Amino acid sequence: MAEKAETKKTTPRQAMPEQKPEIRRRNFQEVPVGYTMEHAMTEASRCLQCKKPGCVEGCPVGVDIPGFINLITKGDMTGAIRNLWAKNSLPAVCGRVCPQEIQCEGLCIVGKKGDAVAIGNLERFVADYERMHGSGELPPREKPTGKKIAVVGSGPSGLTVAGDLVRKGHDVKVLEAFHKPGGVLVYGIPEFRLPKEIVFSEVAFLERLGAKLECNQVVGRTVSLDELFEEGYDAVYLGVGAGLPKFMNIPGENLVGILSANEYLTRANLMKAYLYPEVDTPIPIGKNVVVLGAGNVAMDSARTAMRLGADSVRIVYRRSRDEMPARKAEIHHADEEGIEFFLLTAPTRFVGDDKGRLTGMECLKMELGEPDASGRRRPIPVKGSEFMMDCDLVIVAVGAGANPLLTQTTPDLALNKWGYINADPETGKTTKKGVWAGGDIVTGSATVILAMGAGRKAADSIHNYLTWGW
Amino acid sequence: MFKIVQRKEMAGGTIVLNEIEAPLIAKKAKPGQFVILKANEAGERIPLTMADSNPEKGTITIIYMVVGKSTAIFKALKVGEGYQDVIGPLGKPTHLEKLGTVVCVGGGTGIAVLNPITKGLKEIGNNVISIIGARSKDILILEDEMQVASHKLHVCTDDGSYGHHGFVTEVLKQVLEKEDVKLVVAIGPVPMMKFVSKITKDFNVPTMVSLNPIMVDGTGMCGGCRVSVGGETKFACVDGPEFDGHKVDFDELMRRLQAYSEDEKKCYNDYCTLQQA
Ligand SMILES: Cc1cc2nc3c(=O)[nH]c(=O)nc-3n(C[C@H](O)[C@H](O)[C@H](O)COP(=O)(O)OP(=O)(O)OC[C@H]3O[C@@H](n4cnc5c(N)ncnc54)[C@H](O)[C@@H]3O)c2cc1C
Ligand SMILES: Cc1cc2nc3c(=O)[nH]c(=O)nc-3n(C[C@H](O)[C@H](O)[C@H](O)COP(=O)(O)OP(=O)(O)OC[C@H]3O[C@@H](n4cnc5c(N)ncnc54)[C@H](O)[C@@H]3O)c2cc1C
Ligand code: SF4
Ligand code: FES
Numbered sequence: 001m002a003e004k005a006e007t008k009k010t011t012p013r014q015a016m017p018e019q020k021p022e023i024r025r026r027n028f029q030e031v032p033v034g035y036t037m038e039h040a041m042t043e044a045s046r047c048l049q050c051k052k053p054g055c056v057e058g059c060p061v062g063v064d065i066p067g068f069i070n071l072i073t074k075g076d077m078t079g080a081i082r083n084l085w086a087k088n089s090l091p092a093v094c095g096r097v098c099p100q101e102i103q104c105e106g107l108c109i110v111g112k113k114g115d116a117v118a119i120g121n122l123e124r125f126v127a128d129y130e131r132m133h134g135s136g137e138l139p140p141r142e143k144p145t146g147k148k149i150a151v152v153g154s155g156p157s158g159l160t161v162a163g164d165l166v167r168k169g170h171d172v173k174v175l176e177a178f179h180k181p182g183g184v185l186v187y188g189i190p191e192f193r194l195p196k197e198i199v200f201s202e203v204a205f206l207e208r209l210g211a212k213l214e215c216n217q218v219v220g221r222t223v224s225l226d227e228l229f230e231e232g233y234d235a236v237y238l239g240v241g242a243g244l245p246k247f248m249n250i251p252g253e254n255l256v257g258i259l260s261a262n263e264y265l266t267r268a269n270l271m272k273a274y275l276y277p278e279v280d281t282p283i284p285i286g287k288n289v290v291v292l293g294a295g296n297v298a299m300d301s302a303r304t305a306m307r308l309g310a311d312s313v314r315i316v317y318r319r320s321r322d323e324m325p326a327r328k329a330e331i332h333h334a335d336e337e338g339i340e341f342f343l344l345t346a347p348t349r350f351v352g353d354d355k356g357r358l359t360g361m362e363c364l365k366m367e368l369g370e371p372d373a374s375g376r377r378r379p380i381p382v383k384g385s386e387f388m389m390d391c392d393l394v395i396v397a398v399g400a401g402a403n404p405l406l407t408q409t410t411p412d413l414a415l416n417k418w419g420y421i422n423a424d425p426e427t428g429k430t431t432k433k434g435v436w437a438g439g440d441i442v443t444g445s446a447t448v449i450l451a452m453g454a455g456r457k458a459a460d461s462i463h464n465y466l467t468w469g470w
Numbered sequence: 471m472f473k474i475v476q477r478k479e480m481a482g483g484t485i486v487l488n489e490i491e492a493p494l495i496a497k498k499a500k501p502g503q504f505v506i507l508k509a510n511e512a513g514e515r516i517p518l519t520m521a522d523s524n525p526e527k528g529t530i531t532i533i534y535m536v537v538g539k540s541t542a543i544f545k546a547l548k549v550g551e552g553y554q555d556v557i558g559p560l561g562k563p564t565h566l567e568k569l570g571t572v573v574c575v576g577g578g579t580g581i582a583v584l585n586p587i588t589k590g591l592k593e594i595g596n597n598v599i600s601i602i603g604a605r606s607k608d609i610l611i612l613e614d615e616m617q618v619a620s621h622k623l624h625v626c627t628d629d630g631s632y633g634h635h636g637f638v639t640e641v642l643k644q645v646l647e648k649e650d651v652k653l654v655v656a657i658g659p660v661p662m663m664k665f666v667s668k669i670t671k672d673f674n675v676p677t678m679v680s681l682n683p684i685m686v687d688g689t690g691m692c693g694g695c696r697v698s699v700g701g702e703t704k705f706a707c708v709d710g711p712e713f714d715g716h717k718v719d720f721d722e723l724m725r726r727l728q729a730y731s732e733d734e735k736k737c738y739n740d741y742c743t744l745q746q747a
Contacts, residue, residue: 280512
């Protein structure tokens, strides 16, 4: 026994095979190519099967991590995927995009002395294995209840609600504003990090289960919330995300060549503009690209610009490396792909030529002062440190807000001061009878797994309501 | 698919009308609102204002000028075929109010957008004077429809081939000098709207224009459609598309419309070459 624990400790964390940086920086194929069965078995054997697993506490939806890993060691992939699905309806997505280092893997005991068990990589392996080799057998669906539910928005939170409720026998229809489902998973996160085929196969699975999906439905415009109730829906879930782009509000921001990350990534991902002119939507190609911000959105924008052929891509961020909110793996990947980081730097204005096209950006150096409300040290401008940076494309990735399109047309829905919907954190109930909300439209920009967790809680609450009342 | 039930070519084939089956949108559409259309899987999302809608029949009508690849692809669609995606109604509807005498000024395909607004203004009891213009007689559209929608109609052509020889702004000036005009609505090419707004400012007459910046989603999610109005940034797709003409930065709009012009020109030429081959 002691010997076994010893080998566990000495087995190194299995590195994820990846495309080489010099090659991948100019293509849109997925960067990590995935574990082989052998990698997965070896990595799974590193798990100590703790009695009181820290990792489970670190997972916002409480996946039974030692459980599914144990099933991998036994070679029972069907058991492993069932185990994952019990808590997480989109494991192929989460394995790729969750910030594991601050969640499950951050609390893994093995990680205290060495490298944590690669939980995310294993989750991805099991889900990919199921997609490629699984029976595709549908989970059981309870007998029809005759209740109708409308889910507004097809991002991770809406898809989770739809999946849970359709299994409980309800009649579910998902309404999506864009012409394709998936929310940020499709329009925001690039192909090289999350292949769209994975998201579409999840959606197809939901449709096979019996959920209906209608795209091109802008709720608040094409149909109002009250009209949905008039049409006979018994409950409505709002998972419309936080899709309002924020800008810097500094001089020159409307010059040609300055785009929100939302616009840039939507062109690249949803409209597939990286294939232009094979597809009809163009995207600006920058020689010297600057990305403002340092979250996942900024990394995705920078790496997209590099893949579209930029000579240089610079991330400009007003705080230091430690405060960068992006997943660690993405910062590392960006670094490897030759993206430069200008930290403790903030833009003050943009300058352009006589045609109104961007030619440069004036910046100011910053230093870190006392911690602010977020607990991070506040950046303070250094007097007289202005300097110019040449650039022909700037992508603004400094956050997103609540899109007021739907909430404006639904006055009886209470909002907080930032325009997000007030919903009970335990149930997702809003102030309007029969209406639930969750995901980014409640919390502000957060993560895929939190949006899914909120969806699951709301689905339970909706099911209770349809069975017992409000 | 959103099926085309009627198709008409106007202005020598440079402008095309499509009546499209879109019952949900037709039920909701109001004058001044637009839709976004995408022809096929590889297509671009193109915003076009609804020139008409028929809730009983469940159809909407669009009228567009063929200016690039996407509109050329639209033009190739026949009756019975259709658009893969149509999204709407988008944008704020025109605020229609009884004011007295109002002037509606339209140029090019802007006349198509102006027509339902003109109709609406007349229906609620305004005295409507309309001025429409085109480069020459053979590319002037909707003259009869505008005649019906207005109490008085002036027609101008740049080359003098029909009606007043000259720009709509010249006729507008004469009207403003004679009549007590409460509102001017101007829809057309950006330079036209810019000059109309300049003149009405001198006469201190409130002016509404409809802006056509480049758009992607049309729901306020990308900010590509941003325009400066009174020094503030607005998203035309949700805050507009109609704005106070006296406050719009038209020069900025013109520059932003050129953002992709080189790519687009090449793409269109390649497409035309391919079609001919
Ligand atoms: C570029 C980018 C990278 C990211 N990377 C990561 C990452 O690596 N890891 C991570 O955990 N999180 C990441 N996030 C955050 C994560 O994607 C979001 O927190 C999550 O997608 C929120 O899910 P949601 O279901 O609430 O909303 P969304 O995914 O935003 O989906 C909302 C959907 O609702 C639709 N909609 C909006 N309004 C209407 C309406 N009126 N009618 C009908 N439909 C409507 C939208 O079109 C959209 O499809 C990233 C976000 C972005 C933008
Ligand atoms: C709210 C709104 C309503 C409109 N209504 C009408 C209408 O009723 N009839 C009509 O003929 N035109 C209308 N337009 C303009 C129309 O959308 C453009 O002419 C069309 O997108 C051109 O596409 P293209 O590929 O054929 O041409 P392209 O080769 O792409 O471009 C030609 C020119 O069209 C403009 N343009 C390109 N892409 C877009 C875009 N996505 N959005 C807006 N402009 C663009 C640019 O100035 C460009 O230089 C409207 C635009 C907006 C924003
Ligand atoms: S869902 Fe996310 S946090 Fe939970 S185990 Fe999987 S990767 Fe870790
Ligand atoms: S078109 Fe995207 S915000 Fe207006």
